[in-house]
Amino acid sequence: MTRTPRLEDRRERLIQAAARLFNDHGYERSSVRQLAESVGILSGSVFHHFASKEDILLAVMTTTIETMTERLRAVTAASRDIPERLTGLIRAELELLHGNTRHGVAVTFFQWHCLGQDNQQQVLAMREEYEKVWLDALGQAHQAGLIHTDPFITRRLLTGANGWTIYWYRPGGALDLDALAQEVTTLLTGPRNQDL
Amino acid sequence: MTRTPRLEDRRERLIQAAARLFNDHGYERSSVRQLAESVGILSGSVFHHFASKEDILLAVMTTTIETMTERLRAVTAASRDIPERLTGLIRAELELLHGNTRHGVAVTFFQWHCLGQDNQQQVLAMREEYEKVWLDALGQAHQAGLIHTDPFITRRLLTGANGWTIYWYRPGGALDLDALAQEVTTLLTGPRNQDL
DNA sequence: ACCAGTCTACCAAGCGCTTGCTTGGTACGC
DNA sequence: GCGTACCAAGCAAGCGCTTGGTAGACTGGT
Numbered sequence: 377m378t379r380t381p382r383l384e385d386r387r388e389r390l391i392q393a394a395a396r397l398f399n400d401h402g403y404e405r406s407s408v409r410q411l412a413e414s415v416g417i418l419s420g421s422v423f424h425h426f427a428s429k430e431d432i433l434l435a436v437m438t439t440t441i442e443t444m445t446e447r448l449r450a451v452t453a454a455s456r457d458i459p460e461r462l463t464g465l466i467r468a469e470l471e472l473l474h475g476n477t478r479h480g481v482a483v484t485f486f487q488w489h490c491l492g493q494d495n496q497q498q499v500l501a502m503r504e505e506y507e508k509v510w511l512d513a514l515g516q517a518h519q520a521g522l523i524h525t526d527p528f529i530t531r532r533l534l535t536g537a538n539g540w541t542i543y544w545y546r547p548g549g550a551l552d553l554d555a556l557a558q559e560v561t562t563l564l565t566g567p568r569n570q571d572l
Numbered sequence: 573m574t575r576t577p578r579l580e581d582r583r584e585r586l587i588q589a590a591a592r593l594f595n596d597h598g599y600e601r602s603s604v605r606q607l608a609e610s611v612g613i614l615s616g617s618v619f620h621h622f623a624s625k626e627d628i629l630l631a632v633m634t635t636t637i638e639t640m641t642e643r644l645r646a647v648t649a650a651s652r653d654i655p656e657r658l659t660g661l662i663r664a665e666l667e668l669l670h671g672n673t674r675h676g677v678a679v680t681f682f683q684w685h686c687l688g689q690d691n692q693q694q695v696l697a698m699r700e701e702y703e704k705v706w707l708d709a710l711g712q713a714h715q716a717g718l719i720h721t722d723p724f725i726t727r728r729l730l731t732g733a734n735g736w737t738i739y740w741y742r743p744g745g746a747l748d749l750d751a752l753a754q755e756v757t758t759l760l761t762g763p764r765n766q767d768l
Numbered sequence: 769a770c771c772a773g774t775c776t777a778c779c780a781a782g783c784g785c786t787t788g789c790t791t792g793g794t795a796c797g798c
Numbered sequence: 799g800c801g802t803a804c805c806a807a808g809c810a811a812g813c814g815c816t817t818g819g820t821a822g823a824c825t826g827g828t
Contacts, residue, residue: 402600402685402686404598404600404601405600486682489598490598524758524762524763525755525758525759526755529747529752529755530755530759532736532737532740532741533733533736533737533755533756533759534733535736536732536733536734536735536736536737537729537730537732537733537736538732539732539736540728540729540731540732540733540735540736541728541729541732544728545728551725556725559721559722559725559726559729560729562720562721563721563726563729563759563760564759566720566762566763567720567762
């Protein structure tokens with residue numbers, strides 16, 4: 377029997393399982409025993425891969441944010457003008473929130489306070505890179521007259537609006553992701569720019 | 573010594589203390605012992621006032637939502653036209669999120685999932701009354717051409733945008749509540765209506 | 769005016785359980 | 799023969815909550 381599915385593989389599987397578990401029941405309510413069971417090992421064995429429970433949460437968040445930033449940068453690079461860039465970023469963030477990455481993203485958004493201060497600081501630093509991509513794009517959009525509110529405040533309001541979709545939006549229903557992204561874009565740019 | 577500060581008083585003090593505690597550390601991380609200590613009694617005594625720990629969270633949420641709905645209805649009744657009503661409601665929700673009620677409101681917003689299913693249902697029913705006030709106002713605003721996105725979706729995006737301010741907005745800084753309310757209003761109505 | 773009876777608000781102690789995590793040992797692959 | 803990946807067992811601490819009891823306030827009959 378393959379007892380050694382290679383360290384990194386197991387670790388990655390644990391991170392994915394943890395993202396799902398923490399998102400479903402919350403970090404505090406999830407036990408290491410539950411996590412271990414979900415990948416078919418015993419609770420003590422988890423600590424061969426991670427130093428502590430909090431270390432698992434940290435790993436979920438850092439890997440997630442890396443994916444998020446990567447995705448946003450790809451969209452930025454691929455877009456040819458400012459309106460396209462804005463819609464693209466909105467669409468990308470909604471995809472991150474509702475696609476395969478959704479568990480990790482939700483945990484990163486809403487379980488922030490479960491980390492100790494040092495780890496919070498580390499995650500914050502990574503989040504700032506992600507936010508920088510946004511602020512650049514919104515700054516350009518503001519200068520181009522595409523949005524009419526302060527870029528910094530706009531981004532924070534948008535963060536909330538997008539993040540909250542976790543609690544009500546379900547893809548596959550009457551409203552698809554494109555339509556939702558369109559609504560959000562209209563909210564930012566006003567009715568005159570609603571068909572970019 | 574006044575050993576009997578009347579049942580209702582103690583209960584109310586416990587609810588307020590619980591709101592603060594749950595908001596500061598999260599429901600799961602807060603212990604009944606901590607709550608008891610913060611009002612100067614022992615942990616067992618808390619269960620003279622509440623049936624369970626979850627019952628305390630439920631009490632925090634129900635009393636908070638009652639206050640919230642009351643406040644929104646007062647604003648609705650006092651407003652004389654549709655634009656004034658919209659700005660008033662936005663301003664009122666931001667006040668609820670950042671005034672004295674902030675702890676309870678934050679808990680109601682973000683610790684929802686800590687309740688069991690039955691209690692979730694009960695809170696949901698109360699929240700729907702609150703949301704109804706919003707949906708009525710946004711429906712009117714949409715018909716009047718003041719907002720350009722679907723009222724239902726708009727409300728959900730607005731819920732997120734406003735709720736998220738908990739994590740970044742601090743009253744007393746450079747941006748006061750009126751200015752923030754103005755930014756949110758501009759986001760909803762577009763630049764043409766930004767000076768209602 | 770008095771006192772017995774009842775009720776309220778709380779303490780002191782601790783039960784049963786779950787938690788994150790540790791330790792010592794072992795099967796297996798390279 | 800060494801290191802990796804895991805199991806089996808369990809520890810110490812903290813958890814929500816229960817129990818039995820008591821001091822003091824309130825109430826009604828005489």
